[in-house]
Amino acid sequence: MLPHNVRGIAMEEPDQKLAQMKSIINEIKAIYNQGTPLFTKEAMRKVGQELEICKTVTSGRRYVTLRGINGVDYTNPVDHPREQLTSRAELYVGGSTWVINYNSIESLTRERDIEFFSPQRAYLAMEINACYRELETPLIPDENDLQIFSTEDLLKAYQDIGRQWRTSDYYQQLQAALAKVKSPIALDKIIGVALGPLTIQTQLNHRSVLQHILLSAIQSIFTEQNVLSASSKRYVQDPVYTQEHQDALSLTEFTMLEDPQAFLALDNSSVLLSICADIPVKEIVADICCPGVIIWDRKINDSVLRTDLDSSRVDKLLEQNYHELHFPFHESFSDLVMYVRKTT
Ligand SMILES: C[S@@+](CC[C@H](N)C(=O)[O-])C[C@H]1O[C@@H](n2cnc3c(N)ncnc32)[C@H](O)[C@@H]1O
DSSP, X not given: OOOBOTTOOBTTHHHHHHHHHHHHHHHHHHHHHTTOOSOOHHHHHHHHHHHHHHHHOOSSOEEEEEEOTTSOEEEEEEOOGGGGOOGGGGGEEEEEEEEEEEOOHHHHTOOOOGGGOOTTTTTOSEEXXXXXXXXXXXXXXXXXXXXXXXXHHHHHHHHHHHHHHTTSHHHHHHHHHHHTOOOSSOEXXXXXXXXXXXXXXXXXXXXXXXXXXXXXXXXXXXXXXXXEEEEEEEEEEOTTOOHHHHHHHHHTTOXXXXXXXXXXHOOTTEEEEEOSOSSOHHHHHHHHOOOSEEEEEOOOOXXXXXXXXXXXXXXXXXXXXXXXXXXXXXXXXXXXXEEEEOOO
C-alpha cells in the first residue's frame, strides 16, 4: 500500500497529477500554436446563454457544459453565489453574482499548485463562476471627493466634469491625435469595455467617469471626421455597473450590454476602447475580429501588473493589420495606444 499524507492522499498522487498537468499544458500549447482560437463568437454566445440561465436560478447548484479548446465538452458544477457566503460577507458590496471567467493563453498554460489544477477545467477558455462584487479601495472616502446619493447627483457630476474637461489642453491634444485617423468606410459603433464603476459606495469614481466621457468625446470627434457614421451608437460593458450607474449612463445615451454581448457586437466596423480590463480583451479581439480602430493599454507583458496581456497572437494581429498612432497620456486613462486598421 502507498504511504498516505495527513489528508489520506496517496503520496504518489501529486507526482502523477503534476505529470498530468504538464502534459495537458503541452497539449494546449500545441493546439494553440496550430491556430485554434480560444474565443469564438459561437462559444461566447453559448456561455452567455448559460450565464442568463444561471441568473434565473434562485438557489442550489447548476451543471454547465462548455467546450474546451481541445473540442471536448466538460460539465462542471456552478454554485449559487449566495451559498458561498462566508463570515467575510460584510466585506463585500454589490451582492453576489455570476460572472464569465475568461482564461488567457498565459493562464491556461501556467503551471500552478496542483491543488488548484483540475483536468475538468484545464481546457476551458471560458467558465461561469459565482463571485462577490468586492468592496473596492479606497475604503475611506477622501473628504474632497464628491459624494453621490442619487442618479441626479451622478448625472450632474458627470456633466460638470465633462464640460470642464472639454475646455482642457488635454482635450485639444486628443482632437489633434484623432484628426490623424482616416477610415475608408464609416464605422458604425463605438464600444467601451471595462471602463469601471462610476461610483464606489457613495463616492464619485472620477477616473471611471472620465473614461466614459472620453468614449463620448471620441464618438463626437470621429463622427465629425466621418470615421464614425452619424447614426453610430455607443455601447459599454462592465459587469460592475449598479442600477444607479445604468440609469445615469442611459440618460447620457450609452447603451449598456451584458457580458458577453459587447464581444458579440464587436466587428470590423467598430471602434473599441478598453482600459485596464481585468479580462483578456486583447486576446478575445485577436480571435474574433479586426475592429476599424482600437484604443487600449500600451503593451507591458507583466502578468502581475496586467491581466489583459499581449499574446503572440495579439502581436500578430496588430503587426499585420494596423498602423500604430499616438494617443495622448492622461493620468485617468493610463498609457493608451491607438491602432487604426490598414486600408489594403
Ligand atoms: C482594473 S479595473 C479598471 C477599471 C477602469 N477602466 C480603470 O482604469 O480604473 C478592471 C475592470 O474590468 C471590468 N471587467 C471585468 N470583467 C469584465 C467583462 N467581462 N466585461 C467588461 N468589463 C469587465 C471590471 O468590472 C473592472 O471595472
